[in-house]
Each structure stands twice: as structure tokens, then as C-alpha cells.
Amino acid sequence: MLSKKTKYALHALTYLGKHREEGAIAIHDISEEHGISHKFLENILLELKKAAMLGSKKGKGGGYYLIKEPSEIPLSKVIRLLDGPIAMLPCVSLNYYEPCDECKDETTCGIHRVMIRVRDETLKILENKTLEDILKE
């Protein structure tokens, strides 16, 4: 299951995408729209900014805005940033690999093999679907 953090991030990005023409959008506007605590959302937006998905403008009238085309923000990137691994097992994670400590030999583990397939199919979707796809109804 995706964490609330990730869900909030996706909703925030969607909101920023929809209001892209209006320049910087205040945290407040987004947090009210989706009933997210202002401070919690702030942390998330900062992470998105550090990851070069968002830009920000300080001072009165400031806020956040997309600095990439929605088509250039794959969902996989957002999920990995806020949630970590997409894979169902650490031993098949591409970005957060760790051996499973229950498993003796990865190369002969049948569970491992199946989970690689699940990972690949999931990534096929999440790396190709972008914010743009979410924006269009």
C-alpha cells in the first residue's frame, strides 16, 4: 500500500499541474483542497523540490510550481522518493536492494523469481505513466 505521504504528493502534483498557468501556488491552497495538514504537506513539497520536480518562490504571492512537463514526471519517481522501494521484496528492488534474510540462496529462490516478474510488470506501468496521464480525465 502506498503511504499517505505518497498519496499526498501525487495529489499535490496533480493540483500544481492543473493550476500550472497561475504561477506559484501556496501550500495553503493545496492543503485546504485535500484536507492535508499544512506542515505535513510542506515537508512533502520540500522533498519534491529537492528531487528537482518542483520549484518555489518565496515571499508574498510565492509558492510552489512544476519545473518539469507533467509528461516528464513518471509515477515511479514520485513513489520511490516518498515511499521507497516499489518491489514486493528487498531482494528484487532495483533502487533499494537488500538481501532477504530468510532466504539462503537468491539464485535458486522461486519466490525471488516470481517477484522479479511482478516488479517488472509494475515498473512497466509506473515508469511510463506520468503526471500527464493522471491529469487527463
Next chain:
Amino acid sequence: MLSKKTKYALHALTYLGKHREEGAIAIHDISEEHGISHKFLENILLELKKAAMLGSKKGKGGGYYLIKEPSEIPLSKVIRLLDGPIAMLPCVSLNYYEPCDECKDETTCGIHRVMIRVRDETLKILENKTLEDILKE
């Protein structure tokens, strides 16, 4: 990520599958093989039994054993039993549906739509891959 409970369950089923000819297998044998706490594993095996995947035999020489062909135990069933939903969002779960409380309208939510696709592709694998597939190397 799959919980340890699910991983333990899969390993236990695999072990039981491999030693199917030997009749009832004691918890102890499995917990030693995979370094799982005896009591914790016991809980898991009981759940698997309640779900009609395992049978058990009491008394000296007793233990657990598969009561289905490995080909009749899809991985989706094991995961759902121990971990709950397979979907990435409650609002797209087939077996554990709940509305997302951040989301105003499910029918127009782009995130919802993508996650249905992820769910379907994941299930396509996990419902067709069975214990049998895990058993063969």
C-alpha cells in the same frame, strides 16, 4: 513490501511442498531451517490451516502437511491471507476495498485509474503463479 509473516508463510509452504512425501512435518523442522521463531511460525501455520491450505496431525510424530496440490495454491491467496490487500491503494482493492479519504471522486481520479492497471497486471501474475512454480528450480 511483503511482511515477514507472508515471507515466512511462503517459505513454510515451500518446505512442506518439498517434503510432501514424508507426511506430517513438525513446526520445529521448518523454523530451524529458516531461522524463524517457533511460536511466530506456529501462528502462521494455524492461519494457513484455517484457510484450508494445510492439514495437521497431533501427537508424537505429528505436524503439518499440504492438503492441496501445490498447483492449486496461488500466491495471491497466501499474500492476501497474511498481508491483506495486494493493490497499492485501498480504493482499487478487490478483496479489501475502502475509499481513499484524500480523494473526492474516485471515478475521475487519475491515480485510481493507473492503480487499477497495476493491480490487474500484478494479479495476472500472482493468481496464476502457484506454489508449484516456486517449487521448481
Next chain:
DNA sequence: ATAAACCCTATTTTATTTATAGGGTTTATA
């Protein structure tokens, strides 16, 4: 008889997620 194993319920521990708190810095604009 008894030891081995099943069966059950409750509690504790640990980790993770979610949220809050509080304050400092920057900057547009009146």
C-alpha cells in the same frame, strides 16, 4: 504415563508512519 505436537489468547516489543511544534529566513509589496 508421558512426551511431542497442536491450539488458543493475550501482551509486549519494536519499527514505521503520521503529525505536530516551534522557530528562523527570505522576499514581494504596500
Next chain:
DNA sequence: TATAAACCCTATAAATAAAATAGGGTTTAT
């Protein structure tokens, strides 16, 4: 140039969920 609006940072608390432990009762093969 004061000030309000918004960014930025670190730390901590509260809530929830996962993992493990505890302890004891019941069944049954030998």
C-alpha cells in the same frame, strides 16, 4: 522599510502496525 506571507529546517510526539514473546491448555502416538 516595515511587515505579512511564504519558504525552510530540525526535532519530537502521537498513533498505528508489524514482529515477537509468553504461558498455558488440549490432543494423541507410542
